[in-house]
Amino acid sequence: xxxVADSSETYRGVVYPWQCDHMGHMNVMWYVGKFDEATWVFFxxxxxxxxxxxxxxxxxxxxxxxxTYRRELRAGDVVAVDTTLLxxxxxxxxxxxxxxxxxxxxxxxxxxxxxxxxxxERRKATTLPVDIRSRAEASVxxxxxxxxxxx
Numbered sequence: 001x002x003x004v005a006d007s008s009e010t011y012r013g014v015v016y017p018w019q020c021d022h023m024g025h026m027n028v029m030w031y032v033g034k035f036d037e038a039t040w041v042f043f044x045x046x047x048x049x050x051x052x053x054x055x056x057x058x059x060x061x062x063x064x065x066x067x068t069y070r071r072e073l074r075a076g077d078v079v080a081v082d083t084t085l086l087x088x089x090x091x092x093x094x095x096x097x098x099x100x101x102x103x104x105x106x107x108x109x110x111x112x113x114x115x116x117x118x119x120x121e122r123r124k125a126t127t128l129p130v131d132i133r134s135r136a137e138a139s140v141x142x143x144x145x146x147x148x149x150x151x
Contacts, residue, residue, distance in 0.1 A: 058118060095112070
């Protein structure tokens with residue numbers, strides 16, 4: 001899995017004991033939670049800020065998510081998530097988060113998400129604003145993904 005374009009760090013944190021299951025590994029719900037935090041940092045960087053979403057009655061909704069687990073995480077592990085935007089569509093973004101051990105860079109998990117831009121009053125997908133779309137398009141990259149091999 002080689003990055004073809006720059007990705008940016010969107011989360012850094014630690015695995016806490018209460019995030020671990022009865023086998024001593026971080027439970028899957030916490031992987032998703034940390035990926036979610038990374039998503040909102042990524043959105044903020046391209047202009048989908050809390051302020052913008054509230055003022056414009058807009059939102060973002062995940063409509064597809066794939067996760068691959070590569071390595072178990074345990075209490076005390078420091079993790080970092082980097083994000084690569086793969087595709088910008090009229091009303092949607094497709095991106096990948098890679099969760100790594102902060103020290104070694106070893107990938108513990110990755111997720112690919114498709115998120116749709118919503119008009120929260122009409123409850124329908126709506127076009128991304130031109131400035132946000134332009135900012136996003138300037139950072140599109142590529143990664144070799146495990147799901148690509150299945151095609």
